[in-house]
Amino acid sequence: MDMDGEERIAAPRDVVWAALNDPEVLRQCIPGCQSLEMKSPTELTAAVKLKIGPVSANFTGDVTLSDVNPPESYTISGEGKGGIAGFAKGSAQVNLVEDGAETLLRYNAKAQVGGKLAQLGSRLIDSSSQKLAKQFFSDFNAAVVAKYGAA
Structure with a gap:
């Protein structure tokens, strides 16, 4: 499944970039995230608890x-x-585009599931995935503004 989206964030691009690379900000925003740890500047480990349908x-x-x-x-x-x-x-x-004092965060995501999750049907998986993505970016927007005091 493919998902595209855009979120306008009331903060400069460098502030949004810093938040996208802050494991604590990401942990707070990923739905169901129990832990997120940085192993290196480009590698993280995560534990997430989710309920999709039953x-x-x-x-x-x-x-x-x-x-x-x-x-x-x-x-x-x-x-x-x-x-x-x-x-x-x-x-x-993920792409960040400066727009005055704000930043447009644009994303194109691709996801795949297997096992019991795949048996739930593509409509349920697609709608759940879109809901989770929207929740993440909405929470991310709020976290950036709260943590970095964006205007």
Whole structure:
């Protein structure tokens, strides 16, 4: 499944870039995130607890940043295993565009699921994925403004 979106953030691009690379900000914004730790400047490990339809699962996995072009863009990709629930993997190309004192965060995400999750049907998976993405970017926007005191 593919998802595109855009979020206008009331903060300069360098502030938004810093937040996109701050594990504490990301941990607060990722729905169901139990932990997120930086292993290196481009590698993180995560634990996430999610409920999609009737399936609840604890996912653990690795997240990698690539094609890093500060403060404009990067690709974030990851794969998580959820035991009998299955797996989820995906990536997102994130671009930051200056717009006066604000920043437009644009993303193009691709995701794949397998196991029990895949049996739920593509409509439920697609709608849940879009809801989770919108929640993340809305929470990220609020966290940037709260943490960095953006205007």
